Amino acid sequence: MRIGDIAQRAGVSTRSLRYYEEQGLLSSERTSTGQRTYAESAVERVRLIQQFFTAGLPSRTIQRVLPCVDSGEASAEALALLEAERARITAAMDDLAAARDALDRMIHIAQNPSAEHCPALREPAWAPFEGAGSSAGAQTGAQTGVLTGAQT
Incomplete structure (x- = not known):
């Protein structure tokens, strides 16, 4: 053929x-x-x-299992290979399930934003930045001649 x-x-x-x-x-x-x-x-x-x-078997595993098919008898090695491949696939499925669960959490957060999950919701956009405000205040005080406890 x-x-x-x-x-x-x-x-x-x-x-x-x-x-x-x-x-x-x-x-x-x-x-x-x-x-x-x-x-x-x-x-x-x-x-x-x-x-x-x-x-889900790779060709290298198939190549090692086919002689058992040809002989009609499963060897211990072939069964161990198949069990190892099953364990590999199960681990991959667990990893994918964890990734799906993480994505579900992200979708939920995106649909239900809260201050806990979204820094932009913690303070209003017009609130001054703390680091900039304190250093700006120190500079302003020094520039105007106001003495602070550290300067005396």
């Missing part, structure tokens, strides 16, 4: 099939003119590879 035929039957692009070959997930034979040909069983293999990708 030619690359276009398998791509159509498996519902993937020819580029995906070339990538699968490059990653060692799929094999083909070459004709004398260099065209790829695949066995009929390649359609099911491509669908299985797609399921692994849909499950």
Whole structure:
């Protein structure tokens, strides 16, 4: 079966099939003119590879699990790989949930501004800046000749 035929039957692009070959997930034979040909069983293999990708597995893990599929026996190593990938995905989901919760808090604050969360609401915009006011007052007092306790 030619690359276009398998791509159509498996519902993937020819580029995906070339990538699968490059990653060692799929094999083909070459004709004398260099065209790829695949066995009929390649359609099911491509669908299985797609399921692994849909499950969030990277190609390097898929490559290590496929021999178990071929032999029909799950090895302890393959099961450990799958469990590790599940733990990685769970951790990523936890991180995304935390990010979503932080965004929810920010949305709530934006919809319900309060002085606790928004510095601009703590003092009116026309209130003088404390640092500028105290130094300006000290300068004004010194300029007018008024003595303060520190100057005596």
